Amino acid sequence: MSRYTAVKGMNDILPPESLRWSRMEEDLRLLATRLNYQEIRTPVVESLELFQRGLGETSDVVQKEMYVFEDKNGNKLALKPEGTAGVVRAFIEHSIGIEKPGPHKLFYIGPNFRYEKPQKGRYRQFHQFGLEIFGDPTPEMDAELIYAASMILDHFKVKGEIRVNSIGCPACRPAYREKLVEYFRPKADELCGDCRRRIDSNPLRLIDCKVDAPRERWRDIPIITDHLCPQCASDFERLKKALEIFHVPFVVDPFIVRGLDYYVKTAFEITADTGGTQNAIAGGGRYDNLVAETGGPATPATGFAIGLERLLSVVPEDFYAPQPLAMGFALFDGGIPALLHLTKHLSHHPVRYMAEYTPRKFKNALQKANKLGARHIFIFGEDEVKNSQVLYKDLATGDQKTFGQHETMTIVSMLMDKEIEK
RNA sequence: GUGGGUGUAGUUCAAUGGUAGAGCACCGGAUUGUGGUUCCGGGCGUUGUGGGUUCGAGUCCCAUUACCCACCCCA
Known part of the structure; x- marks a missing residue:
């Protein structure tokens, strides 16, 4: 037994697995470059406030999963728990949106950190590859992005399910939220403890509960896609139409909820059989208000991230044959x-x-x-x-x-x- | 943060409370330059750690720690 061990939830990647990693990263860079995404490399550390503002004070990630520390100057910093906030910060800081007309297509690949209890497919240091598009408000661009994700699945011979949804915008989501609260409040006694709390804190999560399985028990739960404002509803139709033209196989899942607060309208998720219960290998959506909220010019944006540990876990074993x-x-x-x-x-x-x-x-x-x-x-x-x-x-x-x-x-x-x- | 499971050799695992073992892997060898088979030889491991019960603990009890899995959350 050696005296020192790796920090909990942070893993060594040894040969021959390390070869699969570097090949996978190579392929992802190549694919992204071919689609005219350019790599952006942002620091592993950002100011704590950037994440608090961007991801939302109430999100679990901000509330309890960040590695937070102070430097010798007393600056409050955090290890990045996800990729988008840093990219948005850099996009604004370097006036990328002002120097050239959009859309601006960027990709990133690197480590992220969340202080969670590790289990299969969930680690404290994990890695993501992500695509971000700034400056294009159309649902067709969302469709193109999802198409890129499906190309990545195909490239790696991964069988995944693409699930899309519209989670509305600041105009229509609050009303839906109220509908949910109204619906569940009378049923509070039948819900688990967590869900009783969620009625006030995060009603959107109610429908996702695995303990109560509300979708099995009650067939008449209000569905977000029935409560979209006219603009969101027509955008969602355009999204689906564009996906059909791309021949992207997808299912509409009105119960997809994103964990980070910045998402609006298009939200999607890719699930696959990873051998554990952590079966989401990628997730993303539109975040039209984040750039402005972070202090930049109003800029529509959309993007997604793939979890590389989870992706690699479903890439066929023989996908990368070692050279003789x-x-x-x-x-x-x-x-x-x-x-x-x-x-x-x-x-x-x-x-x-x-x-x-x-x-x-x-x-x-x-x-x-x-x-x-x-x-x-x-x-x-x-x-x-x-x-x-x-x-x-x-x-x-x-x-x-x-x-x-x-x-x-x-x-x-x-x-x-x-x-x-x- | 809450549960459950598991910690014995490099590894996978054994050992009715009574001397800690095996397979695999690894190293060396089996008369001269042809391999994967076979044969022979090679392991004193603080049995995760600390206490306790006992004549005696890998085994029973308590604590602690690490890993795994699940809840939660998400990539």
Whole structure:
């Protein structure tokens, strides 16, 4: 047992899992870039107030899940619990919306921190990839964003369910909220303790309760989509129409509620079977008022974030096949210079290769290569060195061949061709 | 914050209250340059930690801690 352990809820990512991570990140960057999203990198730390204002004082994230601390100057800071607030702050601070006409498409990828009790799919340090679009108010842009999300699912061969909703705007949501309160108040005695509190604190959450399962018990719960203002209602229709043109498979789920206060109108969520109860792999929606509320010019905006731990947990195991490994051995000290030359040449090519410079017996070299899972080996023994040759052996097929030591280009192309075949 | 479960070798797991073990993995070897099989050899682990009961505790009791899962919340 080592004396030090990783901090609770924060995990080491070790090989070979780390390879899946870096490949996944590479793919996400590539996909986003192709759709003309540009990367924005914001600090891990922001002022506490930014999050309090942005996410809402009453949200659980702000109330009890943030890592808050003071620096030596007494500034109240927080580790970012989500990605959007920092992006919005940077968008305003650097006048991105003023310098060029919109829409401005940005993506980010990085760690977030929430002080929660860890469980499957939930960690204190977790990672998100997100897309944000500033300066476009249309539901069609929401649809394009959701289409991008569905492309990401397809790319990673993930079967997810895209659930969309409209949660209204400041014009219509308060009225719906009242309707819910009216509906549930007489039923308070039948509700669980949490829900009784929610009637006043957060009535929108009532319909989501797993203890009471209100949607099973009462069929006549007021539904947000029946209480939208004319503008929100027509936007929602346009959203659905656009999604159909994109051929995005989706279901309307009028019970989706976003946990952060800044969302309006379009809200969506992608769920998948992650093997735990934390099955939301992505979530997002429109946040038209956040830029203004954060102190910037009124700017409509929409975006979403994917939880990378959860995404990776549903990416098929064989999605990223490791490259075959090649190894080099010397059977005696006299083979080492030639082995060094081979290492030097192969280092310049995209083949996975490593050498061992302690001379081994032939049999032990093969054993070692097997144990490390190598596919190709190169051996320099006395005969080979005498003739300026190298022995190549394919451990999968047993085929072997000798090459001249100067035929390294042939060797490289052979290794690379083999990889393409596979 | 609230529950439940589990902590024994690198790992997966055993051990009616009576000397702590096995598989896998790892290292070395089995007469000279051909592997995955086989065989032989290699482990004194503060049994998570601290107390208690007992002649005797990995085993029973209490506390504590870590991890896992669930509630809650969310990515």
